[in-house]
Amino acid sequence: RKYLGKPEFERESQEKKSLVGVACGMVVTLAGGDIVYIEATKMPGKGSLILTGQLGEVMKESAQAALSYIRANAEKLGVQPDFYDKYDIHIHVPEGAVPKEGPSAGITMFVALVSVLKGVPVNKDVAMTGEITLRGRVLPVGGIKEKVLGAYRANIRTIILPKANEIDIEDIPEGVRNNIRFYFIENVEEALNIALENEHREST
């Protein structure tokens, strides 16, 4: 058996530039919290969704919910309504060899998708976590303390969290907590206003 690469255990570091289609999420690993970059791309196609990065079933379903929300609300979001007719969408979560599962990358995938569909970069200094529902609600997730510490270590100073996780902020050491700008949201579209650059209800 030939093996082409093994996973290493170094922490991810912040992107140098704000990029289109790349949003920063937060995960919990055996080594504590870390940031993770969700990458979305669009290409001429016929309406396929490709999901890679060894994503578990729950995580794949949250990508589908994010995409369906956008397709059902395209006009409101300033996205071309029939985009899914003309494009294939690909979402990838590096590193390729590490299995990932869970619903809390939902809002991150949503932001990366809207970013690539509108061609607007995501602010590189923002990290986020939160489960998305089909109607756009943001549900709470776990591991908030580890995730926030992980993002802080990666120099992130702006963090978007579900409103229902506001109470979990108390567990974070004061020194860290006071140095972060927190946004607590209940609906996914609030994340766009915070995370997309130059985007405050702009439509194309």
Add this chain to the structure above:
Amino acid sequence: RKYLGKPEFERESQEKKSLVGVACGMVVTLAGGDIVYIEATKMPGKGSLILTGQLGEVMKESAQAALSYIRANAEKLGVQPDFYDKYDIHIHVPEGAVPKEGPSAGITMFVALVSVLKGVPVNKDVAMTGEITLRGRVLPVGGIKEKVLGAYRANIRTIILPKANEIDIEDIPEGVRNNIRFYFIENVEEALNIALENEHREST
């Protein structure tokens, strides 16, 4: 392995507004009864049905039965007859990480679907449970007492049940029972009259 979120065990609370495509069902968990929101959306497409929320096979089949009933009876329901040609349908049952199984969300899925296809909101103060058959009959389900108590805790005061479950109402404590308006139905279309706002046989 990177994990993005864990399920928590808090009870669901009632929606603040009546919404299009969102119907309130009732489930039984290890922690007793609870309400659950079934979300349905439609988007420009070619006739696909996407089902997410870690639904088991029986639950997925009940979504298919609800959709086929609507497609076969579109005109009678006031839904555009060839809608399935032009749209993709997505049904999601949060929370994304919790496995769900069973046939009793059938009428709930049916109501959410008709709501989104007609653009008519579902009354937020109504919860329902019941198995649906392909010809539109409503079959009885279990756990009625736990489900009704769970809905009551979430401030629901109007509940739709299968006619054949009428006898199970006796097990509910009198104080709760007397504060709820019950509807017992034998055919799914009766649920529309009760649950859809401003809808009493309106056609588009």
Add this chain to the structure above:
Amino acid sequence: RKYLGKPEFERESQEKKSLVGVACGMVVTLAGGDIVYIEATKMPGKGSLILTGQLGEVMKESAQAALSYIRANAEKLGVQPDFYDKYDIHIHVPEGAVPKEGPSAGITMFVALVSVLKGVPVNKDVAMTGEITLRGRVLPVGGIKEKVLGAYRANIRTIILPKANEIDIEDIPEGVRNNIRFYFIENVEEALNIALENEHREST
């Protein structure tokens, strides 16, 4: 894990009206014989067959045989020859949560399908059982005594059986046997003459 409904063990009772697309079959369960309603519907589509009700592989194959027989003999049956181009077909066997297997619902599925394709109701007082082959032969099945007793309990007084099961009628108590009108058939089309209302070789 959230559970939405559990199967109950009450016997099925006879439909109140003769319905289009609904044919009455007979099954054997741990509790003895019972009737079961096979539901068929058609909707605008492109030629898909949807089968629900937790059907096992043999049962699904018998649905395919019934449908292929109709597609290959459409004109003779008075069914529009290219119907499968324009429609999707859905067959459901309630209750949704109960697994079902075996070939003996073949003629029942056939009758339900012809009924819905011609828009002609199935007589509500008739129950049937029998395996169907692709060329339209009716093969014998087992559990005849239990099935007939179960149908009798549900007030059914007309029963269609495979010719080769005629000998099994002797096991049925005389009081029941004499109160039932039996038809023994060798070819599926004979079942149409008996079970479809107002149908004696009518063509559309």
Add this chain to the structure above:
Amino acid sequence: RKYLGKPEFERESQEKKSLVGVACGMVVTLAGGDIVYIEATKMPGKGSLILTGQLGEVMKESAQAALSYIRANAEKLGVQPDFYDKYDIHIHVPEGAVPKEGPSAGITMFVALVSVLKGVPVNKDVAMTGEITLRGRVLPVGGIKEKVLGAYRANIRTIILPKANEIDIEDIPEGVRNNIRFYFIENVEEALNIALENEHREST
């Protein structure tokens, strides 16, 4: 769990009429040899092959080889060259609940398919067995003695066998052997001349 029928262990008997699309094969079961009817039908479609009767993988592959041979040699066989564009093909091997495996129904499926594609009946007094290859060779099979005895019991008096099985005829009791007309073939098209009624190189 509801069960709709069980397999019985009666021997198959000869068809009363020569039929289009129905060819008689021979099998070996725990109860010795028996005949089995392979049924083929065609219906307006887009080029699908449906295989039912609980066929194992090897048996399904032999159906594909038979069909590909016909598609590649349509003109020579007098079959419409683009038939697969316009039709769906369904092959069924009753009884539905009995699992079947093995390559020796290959020539039987071939004959049933050519019969239905040309609308020419298969002689009801002929049984056959033999593996088919993609180029039309007929390969030997096992259980010849049991198969021939089984066919003889069902009143079959004409039997087609692979040429390489000629030697196995010696094991058959003289009384039976002398009462059967044997044909030993090396190429599948020889089977058409023997088994199809009124067919000796006729083309449409």
Add this chain to the structure above:
Amino acid sequence: RKYLGKPEFERESQEKKSLVGVACGMVVTLAGGDIVYIEATKMPGKGSLILTGQLGEVMKESAQAALSYIRANAEKLGVQPDFYDKYDIHIHVPEGAVPKEGPSAGITMFVALVSVLKGVPVNKDVAMTGEITLRGRVLPVGGIKEKVLGAYRANIRTIILPKANEIDIEDIPEGVRNNIRFYFIENVEEALNIALENEHREST
């Protein structure tokens, strides 16, 4: 369970005629080496590849590599460039019931495919073995001594081998070795010059 045929253990014998679409490979079995005929056919279709003969995953992948090489180099090979648009391709390796695995039938499948696509027969006195890569290289395989002896027993006197297997010829008894004409190739197209009749860079 009904069984229709069992594999026998007789050796394959040489084809009597050179045929279009049939190329002779070599295998190793428990009984030593043997020849095996790879059959390829083409039929009007839409670009499907059907593979039968109980082929393992590696063997199926080598069929795909052979076909892709031809599709990518159609013009150079004298094959109609858009043939895959108009045809379905079927490759079968008898006997149907015997499982087969391994990469060494690659060049044999390639030759059979080019033969059927050009309508040119393969010389019946040639046997070959060798793994094919997507760019047309021929890689060495194992069991050379057994394979050559098996081909020799079947009266084959011309054998094509990978260049890197030339050294394995020394193990073959001198009497056999001297009676065989060996060709050692590094690129698949060399096999065409040797094995296709009347084919030395002919184009259609």
Add this chain to the structure above:
Amino acid sequence: RKYLGKPEFERESQEKKSLVGVACGMVVTLAGGDIVYIEATKMPGKGSLILTGQLGEVMKESAQAALSYIRANAEKLGVQPDFYDKYDIHIHVPEGAVPKEGPSAGITMFVALVSVLKGVPVNKDVAMTGEITLRGRVLPVGGIKEKVLGAYRANIRTIILPKANEIDIEDIPEGVRNNIRFYFIENVEEALNIALENEHREST
């Protein structure tokens, strides 16, 4: 069971010519490091991706990421923007029988794909390894020392590595290290400038 070939354990040797669609990667096996040729081809088609060579799931996903990157950045790369409409793509990693897994062939697949889509050969004296992300970042991989030694043994003197693996070069014996020209890259497009012949930002 018939077996057509077994894997051997000889090291791969360098290609003699620079080829279109063939890029040289590096792997680690039980026998140490080795080079491996990734082959890519394109053929008239409708937008399918075929992956062969017994590739594991992570390796298949890295091929998808490479292809999506090219489809999303076609114009910038000088590749025809709608190429995926008109072509099928096939990537093969010999030897066919050896299972392969891991993300580190990502940049190698990318280079092979761009090479075949532009018709530009890959320099035969260059080997590479590195994981690719959807946005084109190059991530570090493991086994650098073994891989470099394996390439050196195959006479490779130019090696492309991820920037984050620069530190691993220290483990390589000085004699080998000083004889190799290393390139350390952070973005996949840098690999094109190094590995494609006559290619320094040329567009078609």
